[in-house]
Amino acid sequence: MAGNSQRRGAMRKDGTKKGMVVGSGGQRRKQLQGKGPTPPKEERPNHPAARRAKLAERSAANRGRSGGGANRRRAGDGETPETVLGRNPVVECLRAGVPATALQVAIxxxxxxxxxxxxxxxxxxxxxxxxxxxxxxxxxxxxxxxQGLALQVPPYAYAHPDELLEIAGDSGDPALIVALDGVTDPRNLGAVVRSVGAFGGHGVVVPQRRAAGMTAVAWRTSAGTAARVPVARATNLTRTLQEYASAGLMIAGLAADGDVTLDEFELATDPVVVVIGSEGKGLGRLVKQTCDVTVSIPMAGPVESLNASVAAGVVLAEISRQRRARLR
Structure with a gap:
């Protein structure tokens, strides 16, 4: 049929038929498709408004997860992975069993x-x-x-404070928990974790803010004990101590002007939380008011106070001794 552009070899003259012509984008399935209306700015991937909306959505999701009790293990609570540098620090972390993800060696x-x-x-x-x-x-x-070595360490997965009560209940022994108030040196935290593991404690509680966390330095100082002793993070340490008291635990704080000395501490064989403050400031006001009793370590020399980790070791050793004596 003359003028039929679908027939091989046919010629089509301009103006002979209506509709699309060759070069206009194709016909039917081959024709170009429009992108449609411009999406809102919140839905454009590279628009600042979209990034702000995504950040707000992520923050809301994190708040929802922290408020629930189903997933109590929180990997880092927003912390970022840590990099340990240097040959000696890297070897020490690996010896201590720090749960690293990658070892990088410079070519x-x-x-x-x-x-x-x-x-x-x-x-x-x-x-x-x-x-x-x-x-x-x-x-x-x-x-x-x-020095050509770097070790990637993921954020520590903190326990929920309630988990320490569950661990103590499952053990069959009176609860023994250490809470740190204002201790900012991760080496002190690691040493306390090591002492808790050595003397039969069930875990350590640290505040979420203005306190040392379980960094690679703390892992290394704990000599691998952090793999067995859980460390919990409390949003509000005073409230957590009050909840422990409601669960039947005695709250004993270490203080230079304590109500009793360590050798007079009769609550050692009961479920107890030992609260240790920083060497400089000691216990905070609200935390000290929450304690049922304050305990002092008797000093034989002119030293006024002990390092937080040393004090924890002394108290935990005495509590362990009294508990062993009671079982005899």
Missing amino acids: GTTTDERVREAVSLAADMGISILEVAKTDLDKMSGGALH
């Missing part, structure tokens, strides 16, 4: 015993071993000395 690093041990330990623990350019490690460390 061309001079191999010595520490590097070989780090690689061997990481391989035995199933940790990824990555070779990276030295310049990348320099950028990652921000100019700090890394």
